[in-house]
Amino acid sequence: MGDSAYPASWYAATRDVSADRPPLAARIEADVAIVGGGFAGLHSARLLALQGKRVALVERHRIGWGASGRNGGFVGAGFAERSGALIDRLGLDHTRRLYAQSQRGVAIVREAIDALGRPEIRMGAGKLSLSRTDQGAGFADRTRALADRLGAAFEPWETARVRTLLDTQRYHQAIHDPLSFHIHPLNFALALAADIEACGGAIHEATEATGLSREGGTWRLQTSRGEIAAPHVVLAGNADLGPVQPRIARAVLPVATYVTVTENIGPRLAEAIRWSGAISDTRRAGDYYRVIDGDRLLWGGRITTDTREPPRLRDMMRGDILSVYPQLGDIRIEYAWPGIMGYAPHKMPQVGEIEPGLWVCSAFGGHGLAQTAAGADAVAAGILGDDSLWRLFAPFGTSWAGGPFGRTATQLAYWSLQAHDWWDEKRQAKNAETLRT
Numbered sequence: 315m316g317d318s319a320y321p322a323s324w325y326a327a328t329r330d331v332s333a334d335r336p337p338l339a340a341r342i343e344a345d346v347a348i349v350g351g352g353f354a355g356l357h358s359a360r361l362l363a364l365q366g367k368r369v370a371l372v373e374r375h376r377i378g379w380g381a382s383g384r385n386g387g388f389v390g391a392g393f394a395e396r397s398g399a400l401i402d403r404l405g406l407d408h409t410r411r412l413y414a415q416s417q418r419g420v421a422i423v424r425e426a427i428d429a430l431g432r433p434e435i436r437m438g439a440g441k442l443s444l445s446r447t448d449q450g451a452g453f454a455d456r457t458r459a460l461a462d463r464l465g466a467a468f469e470p471w472e473t474a475r476v477r478t479l480l481d482t483q484r485y486h487q488a489i490h491d492p493l494s495f496h497i498h499p500l501n502f503a504l505a506l507a508a509d510i511e512a513c514g515g516a517i518h519e520a521t522e523a524t525g526l527s528r529e530g531g532t533w534r535l536q537t538s539r540g541e542i543a544a545p546h547v548v549l550a551g552n553a554d555l556g557p558v559q560p561r562i563a564r565a566v567l568p569v570a571t572y573v574t575v576t577e578n579i580g581p582r583l584a585e586a587i588r589w590s591g592a593i594s595d596t597r598r599a600g601d602y603y604r605v606i607d608g609d610r611l612l613w614g615g616r617i618t619t620d621t622r623e624p625p626r627l628r629d630m631m632r633g634d635i636l637s638v639y640p641q642l643g644d645i646r647i648e649y650a651w652p653g654i655m656g657y658a659p660h661k662m663p664q665v666g667e668i669e670p671g672l673w674v675c676s677a678f679g680g681h682g683l684a685q686t687a688a689g690a691d692a693v694a695a696g697i698l699g700d701d702s703l704w705r706l707f708a709p710f711g712t713s714w715a716g717g718p719f720g721r722t723a724t725q726l727a728y729w730s731l732q733a734h735d736w737w738d739e740k741r742q743a744k745n746a747e748t749l750r751t
């Protein structure tokens with residue numbers, strides 16, 4: 315068997331060798347059929363295989379081909395929707411339980427990396443969420459109060475502390491989450507896949523699920539050249555599910571974001587960034603970055619509903635980096651790649667049983683590394699007979715994302731949010747100037 319190429323990225327360049335898995339070319343039976351070889355499908359398959367279920371997973375391309383093999387690599391609790399908005403919508407008790415499930419997702423990732431004997435997949439610990447505007451004197455109390463309400467581990471850091479670690483005037487206060495960490499996501503996906511097979515699960519790459527029908531208590535998942543008959547099916551295809559279940563496919567909006575990795579920069583990177591954890595800013599569409607490979611900067615950012623790669627992606631991203639750390643000077647971007655996140659209109663994942671034996675685990679947006687594990691844990695528990703976890707996600711049922719019109723609306727909303735971010739920063743700069751003069 316060969317080892318077919320992945321789209322060019324630093325992750326692909328440093329990935330484990332992994333032979334192509336044969337396409338499905340027969341009719342097979344399983345306890346659970348799973349569509350999608352990203353983290354949502356892989357965690358679902360692994361958690362069920364560990365419980366003795368016979369799982370069969372199909373992936374259109376290769377394991378970790380989609381968002382799971384291309385992301386920023388940050389693993390942390392919470393969801394794409396902000397916790398404050400969830401409290402307003404669901405009340406504190408429900409939000410606390412959802413947050414606890416996301417913390418369970420962090421624990422599943424941590425425990426899996428340990429159980430797989432691959433400690434090097436974890437590349438750094440802790441996460442800083444930085445504000446680009448001054449949050450004022452009440453910031454620390456507000457942050458501690460929210461952490462307390464959620465049962466979260468995060469804590470406030472004042473501006474002075476942030477600036478001892480990051481040599482830029484761009485940032486003010488931070489929220490520090492000591493339980494977050496960052497990983498090599500493609501190697502984690504490949505390691506999960508190998509473990510599923512070691513537990514007796516079947517994985518077929520280059521296999522697209524094309525249709526789904528039910529006969530009595532059995533689902534039949536059609537693929538290009540085969541079929542899986544199973545009492546349970548898990549749809550974990552993110553924003554790319556296609557015709558296998560059009561209702562879910564239409565409910566998830568594809569949103570592109572970009573990641574770049576610089577050349578080895580040398581000692582000036584450690585002078586600018588003296589923090590080995592993950593870093594992001596709290597703007598509505600902010601930057602996220604981390605130091606990798608000693609002295610490279612992995613920098614992600616921007617979102618758009620135009621899923622084509624922009625022609626000047628490297629220049630755009632270099633400009634973003636230098637707008638925060640101009641002292642890095644003439645840096646070369648060695649890798650640049652796009653990735654697609656799947657968002658439901660409510661920004662929460664779609665997790666649960668939508669028809670008897672038909673499960674969905676999708677739409678994790680830009681917060682998916684721990685959350686896919688949390689969703690898979692809830693789905694696996696449901697298949698094993700405990701409905702309590704997936705029902706936490708029931709208020710976020712599948713709703714239509716609006717097709718091309720939804721995309722236009724999302725893009726307009728994004729531009730308006732960017733304009734708000736820009737305006738907040740300008741207004742603060744002007745206020746600071748007025749105070750100085």
Ligand SMILES: Cc1cc2nc3c(=O)[nH]c(=O)nc-3n(C[C@H](O)[C@H](O)[C@H](O)COP(=O)(O)OP(=O)(O)OC[C@H]3O[C@@H](n4cnc5c(N)ncnc54)[C@H](O)[C@@H]3O)c2cc1C
Binds near residue numbers: 380553
């Ligand atoms: C650039 C980028 C940066 C990100 N950074 C972070 C981060 O730092 N931290 C974080 O928590 N989250 C981050 N995310 C989000 C996170 O990566 C995703 O939420 C998560 O990986 C989604 O996993 P998934 O399994 O649902 O989807 P995917 O990884 O996209 O997997 C879905 C798979 O299903 C396959 N598929 C779809 N339909 C079919 C079909 N019909 N038949 C067969 N196969 C099919 C696809 O080929 C694909 O491989 C980022 C996302 C991107 C794109």
